[in-house]
Amino acid sequence: MHLHSRAIIYFDMIRRCGSIREAARRLHVSSSAVNRQLLQLEEELQAPLFDRLPTGLQLTPAGEVFSRHVLTVLQDQHRLASELGLLRGVHRGSVSVAAVEGLNADILPLAMRQMHQRHPGITMRVQTCGSTQVVQALIAGEADVGIGFAIERHEHIRQCALRSFGLGAVVPGAHPLAGRARVTFADCAAYPLILPTPALSIWALLQPVMRHFKGRVHVGVEVSSVELGKNLAAQGLGVFFQSRIGLERDIAEGVLAHVPLDAPQAMLSELGVYVRAGRALSPALDAFLQILLQVIERYPQPADPEAVLP
Template structure:
């Protein structure tokens, strides 16, 4: 079903590609047809929507405003189709999820198992990125839902659910710090450190601790890979830092110990679920968000009890 003006879909594809030729290739139409639709749009609006730059097309101020309208219209079309299918007794739809890497180990598989067991005909695509990139993907309409740590507040985003988890040091059970119920950064800094890269929210959460520590520290590695930091911590190479989210199996198997950081109280970080502000959620997306919310509540309660 194609219930919206062709020009809107053409405009959105040009926006994503930054090129009329590439947009035409993806739409399987002639470049002249795409260009003609764009020119008609610009004539109706009374302003250019793109700047023609040497490296491609860039949205003008009018183009930015128009793009927000187009994203809303096209996402509302997805919602309408899902509702029409629901009226017919058909369960279908597609959900585009973007999340931080650490969720791939345990939390996201648990959510996807529940979602796909309940709604086996829903198509879900998942990709990973840093927290800032997850937010931008939702704002740009490239993803339906973002799950990330400590996202900056934005009028373009709506937070649908949140869990708060303690940021801590992770070490193997044989490490000298492993028997402590919680540790300070100063205690961790006596040992070689593995720090998160600036792409990760952990990097920014720990900045004040590092800045206020007046003694020299030994940083063995700075990386945007949670998996790499976790593996090196298991090997006893250095002290790494993260929440319990993403190391559930290693903690359960006795490979790692998670030690909450004192700063001066517990240092908490938010894991939130976000959609574009003002968007009406299709039934499948709403169901997915409810599953994530349930999982966050369970894990936050488990951590509080521990």
């Protein structure tokens, strides 16, 4: 079996677009050329790779298997080019990141600044999405590294690091709870609450205590965005709950306070860093991972409440 690189590239674009016509448009070739390559692939593999549906093309089981092979080939090709570039002294390449919203405030900017300082020739691409989409982006080959909260084990992704961050009450700097060392949920329930929807991993952490306090709290707003939640808290609309991740600047400026929750069972939000399983890391990706993990390691664990944030 001999698979041509053009056929692999065409297949991958069809997979991404779900349409031969759109794949052809992005590749700047004719639809017939793309279709011809696909038919040749299916004939050589002796299996249909896509189901032709009214809504577009969808991978068959054989297509799913082949797509994993294609992603490995394309990523290895990228890694080879990067390593050859390093041998020539040309520090070029790219790293694609899929990360949850809370990392945009501090962790990602810090890591990317250090990456730019050490490796200015590396291009960074960042996609902000939910934790579920982080996994999907890794599996689909749309991201080299994924960072998210409460990501479950998956056979197609590999965990590089995991850190736990305690949940706390987020209130304005002048709020009555802001000066406390710790607060209970009952303390917070004396005020309107800003709660997450199931789209956020914080929702699952709060469910046990919410069931206990059912009917005894006033929920002012429900949000599917941590950025919106903290901004509403800053405006005095209620008490929000999250880890300190994403609040660094607001805490430093006194706009918000993060008060650890005192609960019978620790409420820990787990931040994980992931890559696609079975892939070799390019020099650019390996360099960024080292920097990213160093930045994350500087953040205090729940057992270190007095530690100073970077």
